[in-house]
Amino acid sequence: QKEVEQNSGPLSVPEGAIASLNCTYSDRGSQSFFWYRQYSGKSPELIMSIYSNGDKEDGRFTAQLNKASQYVSLLIRDSQPSDSATYLCAVSVDSWGKFQFGAGTQVVVTP
Amino acid sequence: NAGVTQTPKFQVLKTGQSMTLQCAQDMNHNSMYWYRQDPGMGLRLIYYSASEGTTDKGEVPNGYNVSRLNKREFSLRLESAAPSQTSVYFCASQTGENEKLFFGSGTQLSVL
Numbered sequence: 001q002k003e004v005e006q007n008s009g010p011l012s013v014p015e016g017a018i019a020s021l022n023c024t025y026s027d028r029g030s031q032s033f034f035w036y037r038q039y040s041g042k043s044p045e046l047i048m049s050i051y052s053n054g055d056k057e058d059g060r061f062t063a064q065l066n067k068a069s070q071y072v073s074l075l076i077r078d079s080q081p082s083d084s085a086t087y088l089c090a091v092s093v094d095s096w097g098k099f100q101f102g103a104g105t106q107v108v109v110t111p
Numbered sequence: 112n113a114g115v116t117q118t119p120k121f122q123v124l125k126t127g128q129s130m131t132l133q134c135a136q137d138m139n140h141n142s143m144y145w146y147r148q149d150p151g152m153g154l155r156l157i158y159y160s161a162s163e164g165t166t167d168k169g170e171v172p173n174g175y176n177v178s179r180l181n182k183r184e185f186s187l188r189l190e191s192a193a194p195s196q197t198s199v200y201f202c203a204s205q206t207g208e209n210e211k212l213f214f215g216s217g218t219q220l221s222v223l
Contacts, residue, residue, distance in 0.1 A: 008151065032209040043201055043214040044154070051209075088153060092209055098169070099212065101146075101154040 004091050006102035013083075013109050019076040021105050023089030026070065032092040033065055035074045037085045038104065044088055048074060079109045113137050117202050117215035124192045124222045132187040132218050134202030142205040143185040144169075144212065145177060147198040154201065160185055192222045 003026045013019040021035075032051055036044035048063040050056045050072065056063045062075040072091075076083055089102040115136045124130060136143065141162045146154040156169030158177040166177050174196060176188045189196060199219050203212040 004153075034211060043217050044212075045214070046211045049211055090154075090212075098144075098156060098159060100156075100170075103151055103153040 004089055004100050004102040006087075006089050006105050008103060009106040010108045011105055013076075013079045013107060015079060015081060015109055015111050017079055019079050019083065019107055019109070021074040021076075021087050021089075021107070023072045023074075023091075023102055024070055025072070025089075025091040025100075027091065027093055027100075028067075028070065030067075030091045030093065032099075033063070033072045034090040034099070035061075035063060035072075036088040036090060037083075038088055039085045047087070076107070079107075081109050081111060083107060084109045115202055115204055115213050115215035117200075117218055119218060120216065122218060122220050124189075124220065126193060126222060128192050129188065129190050130192065131189075132200055132202070132220075133184070134186060134215055135184045136202075136204040136213070137183065138204060138206075138213065139182070140204035140206060140213070141182070142207075143179065144203040144205070145175075145185070145187045146201045146203065147171065147196075148201060148217075149198050157187065157200075194222045196220065197222045 035047045038044045050063040060077045064073045086104040088104045090099040093100045144159045145157040160166045160179040163182045202215040
């Protein structure tokens with residue numbers, strides 16, 4: 001059973017601080033990694049994609065990938081109340097492109 | 112640009128009733144998916160369609176059937192609804208292999 005694991009949270013973060021979210025996966029063959037943000041009652045929306053080892057930055061978001069350790073993370077800098085949401089990690093599970101999702105980490109940014 | 116459109120948004124069924132969830136995308140994507148989302152379990156793949164005329168089972172296909180009517184439309188049918196199928200259902204489409212998913216707004220289904 002291929003698995004994607006995330007801490008469920010809630011992760012409480014003061015406004016302006018850095019939120020750090022972690023995701024581990026079991027399939028060493030995975031090639032594509034995504035972070036989605038999901039507000040309560042809404043559909044997931046893409047935050048970041050990463051395909052190779054290292055860091056990828058987009059605005060206040062940084063994704064980090066370490067394939068050897070089977071680990072992908074998301075950093076949210078200068079956290080804002082609007083960042084309060086559930087963050088889903090998605091990992092490709094075959095060469096064609098189907099994905100397996102983690103259960104999500106709830107982030108709560110407190111003013 | 113509508114993206115991925117799902118209907119209905121809400122539905123209440125009695126055990127044993129049938130219904131079809133509709134999904135259409137206007138982005139000319141080849142690949143389409145149906146997921147269900149339950150509390151604490153993330154999104155789980157029910158069925159997917161790599162291209163028009165093809166469908167395949169995902170992680171949790173039991174109790175569901177799908178039809179890829181054409182390139183735009185991918186429907187999900189519950190033949191005999193059960194309380195265990197109470198969930199939020201999302202349709203998604205994909206630009207290409209290993210690319211991101213575009214999600215519809217979801218259908219909240221309750222089976223009593």
